[in-house]
Every structure is written in C-alpha cells, then in structure tokens.
Amino acid sequence: MQSTADRALAALDSVLDPELRRPITELGMVAGVSVDDDGAASVGILLTIAGCPLHQTITADVERVLAGVEGITDVRVDLGVMSADQRTALKEKLRGPGGAKDIPFNRPGSLTRVYAVASGKGGVGKSSVTVNLAAAMAAAGLRVGIVDADVHGFSVPGLLGITAPPTRVDEMILPPVAYGIKTISIGMFVDGNAPVAWRGPMLHRALEQFLTDVYFGDLDVLFLDLPPGTGDIAISVAQLLPQSEILVVTTPQAAAADVAERAGSVASQTGQSVAGVIENMSWLQLPTGERMELFGSGGGDIVAKRLSAAFGKDIPLLGSIPLDVDLRTGGDAGAPVVLSRAASVEGSAGAELRRIAGVLARRPRGLSGLKLDVSPR
Numbered sequence: 001m002q003s004t005a006d007r008a009l010a011a012l013d014s015v016l017d018p019e020l021r022r023p024i025t026e027l028g029m030v031a032g033v034s035v036d037d038d039g040a041a042s043v044g045i046l047l048t049i050a051g052c053p054l055h056q057t058i059t060a061d062v063e064r065v066l067a068g069v070e071g072i073t074d075v076r077v078d079l080g081v082m083s084a085d086q087r088t089a090l091k092e093k094l095r096g097p098g099g100a101k102d103i104p105f106n107r108p109g110s111l112t113r114v115y116a117v118a119s120g121k122g123g124v125g126k127s128s129v130t131v132n133l134a135a136a137m138a139a140a141g142l143r144v145g146i147v148d149a150d151v152h153g154f155s156v157p158g159l160l161g162i163t164a165p166p167t168r169v170d171e172m173i174l175p176p177v178a179y180g181i182k183t184i185s186i187g188m189f190v191d192g193n194a195p196v197a198w199r200g201p202m203l204h205r206a207l208e209q210f211l212t213d214v215y216f217g218d219l220d221v222l223f224l225d226l227p228p229g230t231g232d233i234a235i236s237v238a239q240l241l242p243q244s245e246i247l248v249v250t251t252p253q254a255a256a257a258d259v260a261e262r263a264g265s266v267a268s269q270t271g272q273s274v275a276g277v278i279e280n281m282s283w284l285q286l287p288t289g290e291r292m293e294l295f296g297s298g299g300g301d302i303v304a305k306r307l308s309a310a311f312g313k314d315i316p317l318l319g320s321i322p323l324d325v326d327l328r329t330g331g332d333a334g335a336p337v338v339l340s341r342a343a344s345v346e347g348s349a350g351a352e353l354r355r356i357a358g359v360l361a362r363r364p365r366g367l368s369g370l371k372l373d374v375s376p377r
C-alpha cells in the first residue's frame with residue numbers, strides 16, 4: 001500500500017514550475033517529502049537560483065496541493081537552492097547533453113511555426129498585432145512565445161504588463177510568462193528607458209543569444225516582433241531561423257503599402273516565405289454606423305497582390321483591423337484586447353484579431369513550400 005509520503009510525492013507531479021511549465025518533480029526540484037504520524041508533512045524544495053522571484057508561487061502551490069492529500073494535516077515547505085551539479089542536470093534535462101548551444105526551433109522535426117512580424121515603417125501597430133495574435137492563440141491552448149526583436153522600440157513587455165525580469169539559471173534564461181505567453185525582450189535587459197544604440201552585429205548576437213539561451217521549451221508558435229523597415233535584423237532572422245515566415249503589417253495608406261511591400265520582398269532575397277499581410281487601422285467605426293477611412297483604403301490589398309506577383313504564389317490579405325480605442329487602452333494597460341469582453345463585439349479590432357489568430361493557428365505546420373508531413377499532432 002502507498003504511504004502518505006508516496007501519495008504526497010505523486011500529488012506534487014501536478015505542481016508546475018511557473019517559468020519552465022514542467023512538473024517540479026520532473027525538474028529535480030523536490031529534495032524530499034516526509035510525513036510524520038500526526039500527518040504533518042515537510043517538503044524540501046530546491047529553487048533553481050537563490051532568491052528565485054517565484055518562490056512564493058511555488059510554495060503556495062505545494063501547500064495547496066498537499067493540503068488536498070488524504071492523511072496530511074499540516075504542510076511545511078523548506079526552501080533550498082540547487083547545487084551547481086543539480087543545475088547542470090536540470091539544464092541537460094531541458095536542453096539535451098552539454099546544454100546544447102543550438103537553436104531548438106531549427107532542430108530536425110521541430111514543429112514550431114515561426115512568424116516574423118514585419119512592417120515597412122514604425123507605428124503601424126506591428127507590436128499590438130503580434131501581442132494580440134499571440135494572446136488569442138495562447139488562450140486557445142497553443143504553446144506560444146514572443147521574441148521582441150524590436151530593439152530600438154521594444155514595447156512587448158509593456159503591452160503584456162510584464163515587469164518581472166527574466167530568471168537566469170547560469171547562462172540559461174527563463175522567460176517571464178504573461179497570459180500564457182513566454183516572452184523575452186531586449187527591454188528586459190536595459191535600464192529604464194535608456195535608448196539602445198546597437199548596430200548590426202550586436203543586434204545579430206542579441207537575437208542569436210535569445211534564440212539559443214532562452215529556454216522556451218516546446219512551442220507551437222513563436223512570434224518575432226521585428227523592428228520596422230528592412231534593416232539588419234530581418235537578415236539576421238533569415239539566417240538564424242531560415243524556416244521563419246514573414247507576416248507583413250501595414251496601414252491602408254498607399255505610402256505605407258510601398259514600404260511594407262519592400263519589407264515583405266526582403267524575404268524573397270533571403271529565401272523565406274510570406275505567410276500573409278495584415279492591414280491595421282483600416283477604418284474607424286462611427287456612431288452613425290458608417291466607416292471612416294482615416295488613412296485611405298486598399299493598402300493591405302495592394303501589398304498582398306504585389307507580393308503574390310513577386311513570389312509567384314498566393315499571399316493572402318489575412319484581415320483588416322479597425323481603429324479601436326479598446327485595442328489602444330488594452331495595450332496601455334498591459335491587457336490584450338483579444339482577451340477582453342470588447343473582443344466579442346462583431347467588427348471590433350479584438351474580434352478581427354481573434355479571427356486572424358484562428359486562421360494562422362490552422363495553417364499547416366512545418367516549412368511552407370516544402371513537402372513535409374504536416375498532419376496535425
């Protein structure tokens with residue numbers, strides 16, 4: 001018959017490390033469990049690093065789970081810290097022997113879809129679109145990550161309300177999780193609003209480090225929020241993640257369409273493909289029911305048609321998102337509009353973003369254009 005301590009240990013399988021999203025039992029974080037005759041349990045928990053900011057969450061989860069185990073009357077959690085050897089074992093468990101310094105998304109058999117979100121110019125809503133698509137997918141149960149590669153204008157942490165810094169386990173970086181999205185941004189590594197004046201090679205190295213040192217685990221979808229324009233980082237993305245596909249965000253303006261098309265056509269030089277075009281700020285819904293096209297019309301359609309002609313295949317306009325105060329206030333508050341009640345209003349920005357997320361989530365996995373097994377898991 002199982003002892004109470006055995007049942008307690010089995011119950012701890014349901015406690016997940018908040019950052020690694022795997023059971024603490026599997027991660028070697030449970031040093032031991034004992035239960036005395038009166039039902040008082042004491043549990044040794046090994047944190048990955050001293051002063052782990054999430055120790056209170058882990059402690060509370062352990063206490064809650066053990067309180068539900070029959071025969072346990074009291075729970076004491078003793079926190080310790082992993083030894084260097086234990087940390088090495090953890091890293092090997094997560095990343096393979098030697099803590100493999102490769103990009104996991106490029107490994108043969110990786111089923112992660114990587115979308116690099118690009119725009120010709122700044123301020124068209126690229127980051128807002130990225131964050132909302134990611135949030136809608138995560139809410140639908142997909143495992144989602146974002147790399148905020150917009151080093152000059154990083155805004156993803158703010159849009160997701162992330163203030164906590166990433167946790168480091170030696171050289172491995174554990175990304176903060178918000179709304180189920182594992183997120184890493186250059187903004188988490190610079191002081192306050194200090195400007196980042198980095199040049200190409202530094203950007204390349206920063207992105208490479210994000211892709212190799214950040215532990216994302218298995219992801220269904222990874223979004224990269226690129227800086228606006230056709231700069232060095234777009235080329236780095238193509239080199240570092242050759243299977244990534246571009247999502248082009250534009251406004252309806254003809255001038256914006258021209259630069260957005262250029263951003264998309266960089267992909268033809270780098271051998272990447274374009275997954276589609278998203279038009280943002282397409283119209284403003286007036287109380288009279290009319291749509292006011294503040295920035296003109298047709299930009300998204302023009303970009304999609306021109307890119308289709310350039311690539312010799314259909315590149316769809318995935319959707320048109322209206323100007324919407326709820327999208328902006330949600331962004332300011334760090335609460336993506338797709339998760340709010342406002343998104344259930346037909347024709348709203350949130351509703352359209354949810355629809356586009358659904359379309360992208362249903363696209364076949366794997367390298368587009370190549371013959372791969374893309375049957376759903």
Ligand SMILES: Nc1ncnc2c1ncn2[C@@H]1O[C@H](COP(=O)(O)OP(=O)(O)OP(=O)(O)O)[C@@H](O)[C@H]1O
Pocket residue numbers: 119121122123124125126127128129150153154155227228280281321322323324325327328329331332349
């Ligand atoms: N559809 C929309 N309706 C209302 N406001 C929007 C919409 N899209 C974006 N915005 C607002 O426009 C501003 C710029 O958006 P965002 O930061 O997402 O753009 P960006 O293209 O990523 O900019 P940059 O490249 O300069 O970082 C934000 O204040 C955002 O809330």
